[in-house]
Amino acid sequence: MMHDIHSHIIYGVDDGAENLQQSLNMLDAAKAAGIDRIYATPHMRSKDADVESIYDHFACLHQYAADRKIDLRLGFEYNIQAIDNDSFESAKDYTLAGTDILLLEMPFTLWPPFWENIIYRLQGLQLRIIIAHPERYEPIQKNPGIIKILADMGCFFQCNASSVVKGSFKKNKVIRHLCKVGKLDFVASDAHSIYEYELYKKAVQKLSGKQNYLTIEDIIN
Numbered sequence: 001m002m003h004d005i006h007s008h009i010i011y012g013v014d015d016g017a018e019n020l021q022q023s024l025n026m027l028d029a030a031k032a033a034g035i036d037r038i039y040a041t042p043h044m045r046s047k048d049a050d051v052e053s054i055y056d057h058f059a060c061l062h063q064y065a066a067d068r069k070i071d072l073r074l075g076f077e078y079n080i081q082a083i084d085n086d087s088f089e090s091a092k093d094y095t096l097a098g099t100d101i102l103l104l105e106m107p108f109t110l111w112p113p114f115w116e117n118i119i120y121r122l123q124g125l126q127l128r129i130i131i132a133h134p135e136r137y138e139p140i141q142k143n144p145g146i147i148k149i150l151a152d153m154g155c156f157f158q159c160n161a162s163s164v165v166k167g168s169f170k171k172n173k174v175i176r177h178l179c180k181v182g183k184l185d186f187v188a189s190d191a192h193s194i195y196e197y198e199l200y201k202k203a204v205q206k207l208s209g210k211q212n213y214l215t216i217e218d219i220i221n
């Protein structure tokens with residue numbers, strides 16, 4: 001049973017799949033990589049994002065996925081900059097498939113001041129946080145101590161399969177650190193195309209036996 005918790009498989013809503021055919025090709029590639037559950041997680045980078053198309057295209061894709069014996073669920077990759085300060089609780093609308101889990105994307109270079117407070121406030125809404133691809137953020141690459149801060153706050157970490165297989169030295173440094181402290185909680189495809197599903201398979205092989213990574217189901221209960 002392999003579950004992919006981060007994927008841009010819904011067509012026409014972000015920089016992932018461009019059309020239905022590409023989504024279908026990605027479903028086939030995911031199946032070939034041994035995945036049987038996918039949390040589709042389109043980017044949510046602004047509070048004004050077009051959520052209607054996301055729901056529509058997800059509904060279209062759902063049956064195709066079921067035909068391939070893939071359990072496709074709707075989530076989001078919620079960027080900390082999409083928070084609506086006038087309606088902070090709306091973050092709860094963007095969890096992984098209606099769970100209490102938020103896949104949180106941070107900015108790649110400059111993090112907002114008081115980012116810890118923002119995360120605390122999200123946790124105050126009874127949300128649990130998975131940090132999407134920590135290895136890609138410059139602040140963490142420069143200061144892996146941030147991992148301890150986030151881990152102490154109770155955050156989980158999700159690395160990208162592509163980083164595990166062919167990451168730069170900087171990305172690898174972060175991944176090695178996460179492995180060392182036992183916090184490489186999830187490996188996901190972050191697929192924007194079929195290519196990342198090929199890498200996913202390789203990443204799982206590379207990590208097998210070395211790391212006990214989780215499925216969402218491990219932490220829901």
Ligand SMILES: [Fe+2]
Binds near residue numbers: 006007008077190
């Ligand atoms: Fe992503």
